[in-house]
Amino acid sequence: MSGAAAPAALAEPSERVGRAWTASLSLVNGAIWAGWYGPIQILLALQAAELAPAGTAKESVLAWVTGAGAAVSMVANPLFGALSDRTTSRLGRRTPWIVAGVAGGAVALVLLAGARSVAAMAVGWCGVQLTLNAAFAAVTAALPDRVPPGQRGAVGGWLGAAQILGVVAGTGLATAGGGVAGGYRACAAFAVLGALPYVLLHRDLVLPAGRRPAAGPVAVLRGLWISPRRHPDLAWAWLTRFLINLGNALALLYLLYYLRDVLRRPDPGGGVLVLTALNGVTLLGTVVVGGIWSDRTGRRKPFVLGAGVIMAAATGLLAGWQTWTGALCAAALLGVGFGVFTSVDLALMTEVLPAAADRAKDLGVINIANSLPQVAAPVLAAPLVHHLGGYRVLYAVAAAIGLVGALLVRRIRGVA
Numbered sequence: 001m002s003g004a005a006a007p008a009a010l011a012e013p014s015e016r017v018g019r020a021w022t023a024s025l026s027l028v029n030g031a032i033w034a035g036w037y038g039p040i041q042i043l044l045a046l047q048a049a050e051l052a053p054a055g056t057a058k059e060s061v062l063a064w065v066t067g068a069g070a071a072v073s074m075v076a077n078p079l080f081g082a083l084s085d086r087t088t089s090r091l092g093r094r095t096p097w098i099v100a101g102v103a104g105g106a107v108a109l110v111l112l113a114g115a116r117s118v119a120a121m122a123v124g125w126c127g128v129q130l131t132l133n134a135a136f137a138a139v140t141a142a143l144p145d146r147v148p149p150g151q152r153g154a155v156g157g158w159l160g161a162a163q164i165l166g167v168v169a170g171t172g173l174a175t176a177g178g179g180v181a182g183g184y185r186a187c188a189a190f191a192v193l194g195a196l197p198y199v200l201l202h203r204d205l206v207l208p209a210g211r212r213p214a215a216g217p218v219a220v221l222r223g224l225w226i227s228p229r230r231h232p233d234l235a236w237a238w239l240t241r242f243l244i245n246l247g248n249a250l251a252l253l254y255l256l257y258y259l260r261d262v263l264r265r266p267d268p269g270g271g272v273l274v275l276t277a278l279n280g281v282t283l284l285g286t287v288v289v290g291g292i293w294s295d296r297t298g299r300r301k302p303f304v305l306g307a308g309v310i311m312a313a314a315t316g317l318l319a320g321w322q323t324w325t326g327a328l329c330a331a332a333l334l335g336v337g338f339g340v341f342t343s344v345d346l347a348l349m350t351e352v353l354p355a356a357a358d359r360a361k362d363l364g365v366i367n368i369a370n371s372l373p374q375v376a377a378p379v380l381a382a383p384l385v386h387h388l389g390g391y392r393v394l395y396a397v398a399a400a401i402g403l404v405g406a407l408l409v410r411r412i413r414g415v416a
Contacts, residue, residue: 009093009205010356013148022155024198026162028098029139031194032132033166035105038187041272042174045256051118059257061118063378069125070374076130081137081364082220085357086212092204094138101135102195106188113184141360144350145205150295152347157291160342161284168280175273213357226365233352236411241345242369243405244308249377250398251315262391263324275331282335291343299416300348301409303340308406310337312399319395351415
C-alpha cells in the first residue's frame with residue numbers, strides 16, 4: 001500500500017502537532033500512571049501489611065499481588081492494542097478505549113479500596129491493570145498515529161514528564177488520602193478528571209471499515225507474535241527496554257520496606273514521597289530536553305545507552321551507600337537517567353514498528369517490556385532479600401541487569 005493511498009489513520013503523519021494536543025495527551029497519560037503508582041508506591045504495600053495472614057510475610061503478599069496484576073497487564077496491553085487497531089467507531093480508533101479503560105480503572109480502584117482479604121486485593125489490582133492498560137495502549141498508539149518522526153522525541157519527552165508527574169501525584173494522593181481506602185478513591189477520581197480534556201477537545205482519526213485488519217479471534221491472537229528473525233531491531237529494542245525496566249522494578253519494589261527495615265526511617269511512607277518527588281524534579285530536568293536534543297541530532301541509541309548507564313549507577317548507590325543521603329543521591333541520579341530514557345526510548349520504539357495498521361498492537365507487545373518486569377521482579381527480589389544477602393545484593397543485581405540492557409541497544413541497526 002502506498003503512503004498516498006493510505007487513509008489518514010494509517011498514513012505516516014507529516015503535520016506537526018500543537019501544544020494543546022500534546023498537553024491533553026500528556027495529561028491523560030499522567031492520570032493513568034497516577035492510577036497505577038499511587039497503589040504501587042504506597043497503597044498496595046500498606047494493604048499487604050494489613051491483610052497478610054498470620055505467618056505470611058508482607059513482602060510475599062505484595063509480591064504475589066503485584067505479580068498477578070503484572071501478568072494481567074502483560075496480556076491486556078497488546079490485546080487491547082489489537083482491538084484498538086481494529087476499531088472503526090466514528091469516535092476513532094483510540095478514544096473509545098481511553099474512555100472505557102479510564103472509567104473501568106476508576107471503578108476497579110474503588111473496589112480495591114474495599115478489599116478485605118488478600119484474594120480480593122489481588123482481584124481488584126488485576127482489574128485495575130486490565131482496564132488502565134486498555135486506555136494506556138490507546139494513548140501510546142496516538143504518538144505514531146499523529147506525531148511525525150522528527151517531533152517524536154519532544155512529544156515523547158512531554159509524555160514522559162507527565163508520567164513522572166503522574167507517579168508523584170499518585171504517591172501524593174495515596175499519602176494524603178486519609179488512609180488506604182481514601183487513597184484509592186483519590187487516585188480513581190484523578191484518573192477520570194485527567195482524561196476529560198483529551199476526550200472532549202480532540203477528534204481522533206477514524207479508520208474506514210474497509211481498511212480494518214482481520215478481526216477474528218485467531219487473527220488477533222496470531223498477530224500478537226512478532227518474529228524476532230524478521231524484525232531483529234524490534235527484538236533488540238524490546239530486550240533493552242525489558243532489562244532496564246527490570247533493574248528499575250527491582251530497585252522500586254521494596255522501597256517502602258527498605259526505608260522502614262534498613263534505613264529505619266520513622267515515616268517510610270513520607271520518605272517514599274520525598275524520594276519520588278526528588279526523582280521527579282531531576283527527571284523533569286532531562287526528559288523534555290533529552291527528547292528535543294535527540295530530535296535535533298537525529299540519533300536515539302547514544303541517548304538510551306547513556307541513560308541506562310546512569311540508571312545502573314544510581315541503583316548501585318543503593319547497594320553501596322545505605323544511608324538516607326545515599327538514597328537521596330540515588331533518587332536524583334535515577335531521575336536524570338530515566339528522564340532521557342523515557343523520552344528517547346519511546347521515540348526509538350516508534351521507529352522500529354513493522355506496520356502502521358498494527359501500531360497499537362505492536363506497541364502493546366513492546367509494552368510487555370514494561371509489565372513483565374513487574375512479574376519477574378518479585379520472583380527475583382524475594383529470595384535475594386530473604387536468602388541471598390539482603391537489600392545490598394538486591395540493588396547490586398538490579399544495577400547489573402540495567403547495565404546489560406543499556407549495552408544491548410548497540411545491537412539495533414536501523415536506528416542511529
